[in-house]
Amino acid sequence: MNDEELQQLFARNEHAPDAQARQRALDAALVAFDAVQTEKNTGHHSQGTADYERLTPEQTSHGSKIMNLTVASPSPSRRWVYSGLASAAVLVLGVFITLQVPWQGGTEVLEAPPRADRMAAESLSFQAIQATEEVVVSAQKRAAQPAPAAPVADLMVPPAYYERGRDRFAEVDVNPIKRVAEAPVSTFSIDVDTAAYSFVRRMLNQGVLPQKAAVRVEEMVNYFHYDYPLPTARTTPFSTSVSVMDAPWKAGNKLVHIGIQGYELQSEQPRSNLVLLLDVSGSMNSPDKLPLVKQSMSMLLSKLQPEDTVSIVVYAGAAGTVLEPTAVKDKQTIIAALNRLQAGGSTAGADGIRLAYQLAEAHFIEDGLNRVILATDGDFNVGINNPEELKGYVERKRESGVYLSVLGFGQGNYHDALMQELAQNGNGVAAYIDTLSEAQKVLVHEATSSLFPIAKDVKIQVEFNPDTVSEYRLLGYETRQLAQEDFNNDAVDAGDIGAGHGVTAIYEITPVGSASGVYEPSRYGNEPAASGKGEEYGFLKLRYKLPDESTSRLISQPIAMDAQPSGTLLQEARFATAVAGFAELLRGGKYSGNWDYSDALNLAQANRGDDPYGYRAELVQLIRKAEVAEAM
Amino acid sequence: MSSDLEDRINRAQRGDREAFSRLVEEHYASMYRFAFKYAGNREDAEDITQQACIKLARVLGQFRFEAAFTTWLYRLVVNCALDWQRSRKPAANEEVSELETDDSPDSALLLRQVLEQVETMGEGYREALVLVLGEGLSHAEAAAILAVKESTISWRLHEIRKRLKTMYQPGVEV
Numbered sequence A: 001m002n003d004e005e006l007q008q009l010f011a012r013n014e015h016a017p018d019a020q021a022r023q024r025a026l027d028a029a030l031v032a033f034d035a036v037q038t039e040k041n042t043g044h045h046s047q048g049t050a051d052y053e054r055l056t057p058e059q060t061s062h063g064s065k066i067m068n069l070t071v072a073s074p075s076p077s078r079r080w081v082y083s084g085l086a087s088a089a090v091l092v093l094g095v096f097i098t099l100q101v102p103w104q105g106g107t108e109v110l111e112a113p114p115r116a117d118r119m120a121a122e123s124l125s126f127q128a129i130q131a132t133e134e135v136v137v138s139a140q141k142r143a144a145q146p147a148p149a150a151p152v153a154d155l156m157v158p159p160a161y162y163e164r165g166r167d168r169f170a171e172v173d174v175n176p177i178k179r180v181a182e183a184p185v186s187t188f189s190i191d192v193d194t195a196a197y198s199f200v201r202r203m204l205n206q207g208v209l210p211q212k213a214a215v216r217v218e219e220m221v222n223y224f225h226y227d228y229p230l231p232t233a234r235t236t237p238f239s240t241s242v243s244v245m246d247a248p249w250k251a252g253n254k255l256v257h258i259g260i261q262g263y264e265l266q267s268e269q270p271r272s273n274l275v276l277l278l279d280v281s282g283s284m285n286s287p288d289k290l291p292l293v294k295q296s297m298s299m300l301l302s303k304l305q306p307e308d309t310v311s312i313v314v315y316a317g318a319a320g321t322v323l324e325p326t327a328v329k330d331k332q333t334i335i336a337a338l339n340r341l342q343a344g345g346s347t348a349g350a351d352g353i354r355l356a357y358q359l360a361e362a363h364f365i366e367d368g369l370n371r372v373i374l375a376t377d378g379d380f381n382v383g384i385n386n387p388e389e390l391k392g393y394v395e396r397k398r399e400s401g402v403y404l405s406v407l408g409f410g411q412g413n414y415h416d417a418l419m420q421e422l423a424q425n426g427n428g429v430a431a432y433i434d435t436l437s438e439a440q441k442v443l444v445h446e447a448t449s450s451l452f453p454i455a456k457d458v459k460i461q462v463e464f465n466p467d468t469v470s471e472y473r474l475l476g477y478e479t480r481q482l483a484q485e486d487f488n489n490d491a492v493d494a495g496d497i498g499a500g501h502g503v504t505a506i507y508e509i510t511p512v513g514s515a516s517g518v519y520e521p522s523r524y525g526n527e528p529a530a531s532g533k534g535e536e537y538g539f540l541k542l543r544y545k546l547p548d549e550s551t552s553r554l555i556s557q558p559i560a561m562d563a564q565p566s567g568t569l570l571q572e573a574r575f576a577t578a579v580a581g582f583a584e585l586l587r588g589g590k591y592s593g594n595w596d597y598s599d600a601l602n603l604a605q606a607n608r609g610d611d612p613y614g615y616r617a618e619l620v621q622l623i624r625k626a627e628v629a630e631a632m
Numbered sequence B: 001m002s003s004d005l006e007d008r009i010n011r012a013q014r015g016d017r018e019a020f021s022r023l024v025e026e027h028y029a030s031m032y033r034f035a036f037k038y039a040g041n042r043e044d045a046e047d048i049t050q051q052a053c054i055k056l057a058r059v060l061g062q063f064r065f066e067a068a069f070t071t072w073l074y075r076l077v078v079n080c081a082l083d084w085q086r087s088r089k090p091a092a093n094e095e096v097s098e099l100e101t102d103d104s105p106d107s108a109l110l111l112r113q114v115l116e117q118v119e120t121m122g123e124g125y126r127e128a129l130v131l132v133l134g135e136g137l138s139h140a141e142a143a144a145i146l147a148v149k150e151s152t153i154s155w156r157l158h159e160i161r162k163r164l165k166t167m168y169q170p171g172v173e174v
Helices: A003-012 A019-044 A048-053 A056-060 A062-072 A076-085 A087-099 A116-121 A127-139 A195-205 A217-222 A290-301 A328-339 A349-362 A387-398 A416-425 A436-445 A447-451 A484-488 A567-586 A597-606 A615-631 B003-013 B017-039 B042-062 B069-091 B105-119 B125-134 B139-146 B150-165
Strands: A185-189 A238-246 A254-262 A272-279 A309-315 A319-327 A369-376 A403-409 A430-433 A453-464 A469-474 A495-498 A502-511 A536-545 A553-560
Touching: A003 B105, A003 B125, A019 B017, A019 B042, A185 A469, A185 A484, A195 A217, A195 A416, A195 A430, A195 A615, A217 A502, A217 A567, A238 A536, A238 A553, A238 A567, A254 A453, A254 A495, A254 A536, A254 A567, A272 A290, A272 A349, A290 A328, A290 A369, A290 A403, A290 A436, A309 A328, A309 A349, A319 A328, A319 A349, A349 A369, A349 A387, A387 A403, A387 A416, A403 A416, A416 A430, A430 A436, A436 A447, A447 A495, A453 A484, A453 A502, A484 A536, A502 A567, A567 A597, A567 A615, A597 A615, B003 B017, B003 B042, B017 B042, B017 B069, B017 B105, B017 B125, B042 B069, B069 B125, B069 B139, B105 B125, B105 B150, B125 B139, B125 B150, B139 B150
Parallel strands: A272 A309, A272 A369, A369 A403, A403 A430
Antiparallel strands: A185 A453, A238 A254, A254 A502, A309 A319, A453 A495, A453 A536, A469 A502, A536 A553
């Protein structure tokens, strides 16, 4: 850091004082002023105007004498004498003694720039910061595994970075109810992200309801794994199951569940070339950020094969490569590099992204997996900080075969919208990691889904049958809406599915003849021509591309009116309904009627099923917490 | 010194409450500006400035018009900042600032880290840094405020430059 940077840093920290604080200080000063005046008046029985001539201050205070003499003596020689005799001498000597530096002769001005070899002798150590970070993390109750014992940090540690109320989410309008007569076709891209659920969980665990824009229904629903039938043949990478059941929150309405299940990776994992792009800016200096990133990344290593390579790029004020591509069998080297990281400086995310892509492209593995994994709190404030520009960059890079995944960390200054956009445009997954167990879910249990795509640009289009359905509404997927004509356009990007991923979409429909609709019947509306397909609610079409292909394939199947689920499928559909309903309640429950948290609780509780990792049990707890938080 | 200010100080010294109040109001912003650069966060800066205002009420009578009032005032604020620094030391760890400057939180954090670094170099360094690079004073002016020789200020800044040169490369230890 040079003079200019320091000056700029100071300048950036200039701002107007708070008016209230100023008033407080003024009041306090006036109180002191009055006290001084009273003392003067009572002590000496003198009044007003002669006060300044009294000798009292000179006799009692050394400070003022020295202050005035050294600073303002008319003759320079006198000034030298006084400063030599008084505190200055002590101070200067003291400084030299404590620093044990040679006496510089006192008069020599050292303005010349220092030589390089002298500078090199000075080095900075921020290990203390790191030590504290680890201490705090190990103290976190939610951490699933104990962190290694860390030494007690010494005192010269800057406080951890905390912020509140600056999380940024893009506002979206809730999907409205549509009339089949006017808009019979609904088109959207799938979404396997789970970030919204983790963020909501974090807020609820703190006893507050999340902001409405943070709740994305589809991400809440897709956080859970559903037991849909696995695809039978590898030629189609996923199976689709459709079921119809009654809507719990509105009598007369039905819910159409569309479940998509990708195949599990059977053969060997493809070789991977991963570039970890880690944000180490000042804002990451918080126990739930950088230390959690380090632990998460170490976990990820356990899911890789020995020949896979990992490299690390960090960015803060500038971007730099910390670790050249290193084989996973050299795990210690990678972990050591991770552990050396520290937080500080501002955030030049864009430079980091560029560098990471360069590195990934330089070591590109044909037929393998090439992926940049970005871990950040999303606060890009240096370099390209225009989201559109960043997006464009990531989008162009996707063509090169390098994918981008985004892992969000931290709270208080979380820029959800940017992270979503980046992941969507980079053919990747956006997940939000709030605890060590979430890191385990995303990077260990679901590593294959997060890492290995089996289909890309997956789009869903549903055409409703005006004979049987009068109104419909898609729950969630607001940010993933596509234009009807884009369904068949292979140039339009959409979401990806990883190995073993499941995706669920739910429509709420009002069958023809049911009184539960919200629209008045149209007085002049044409009677729809009977199509003779009276036993179907609609027709489901799915388009996808295999990861290395550029033309899409089509799957289609009718939505039969009698597709009543049974057994496992019914249980899964009900649980998904509970999650979706809960999410809608958190968003304000515009269409939820009288259905409330306790109904969601009962529905979720009754359909927990197998739940080996306890994720569904956790949802039940969250619904309880939401109930409490709402009451407050 | 403008005669307005001189007049105001004179009247405040004689016990004119109104004049004293005006004096504080006029100088609060610059005192606060310095304090923020010294402390690196809003709360502490406000504390320091408030202490300085109280102290001003007590010691204004000692001001003799032999130095510029701003120089004298700087010295007073520096002393208050030093008092704050000393009282804070034992609990340096726990204190966390939630109020940041609104536009760029990173810069306040970075400033605090720089200040902490400079603080470890010894007494007098932090003041010299803030006065010269933060407030844009000359070495001579800073020397007058801190009651040290000009060359001492130069030396301190030289040492600070050396120390900070290696700091904040791309977030990695060197």
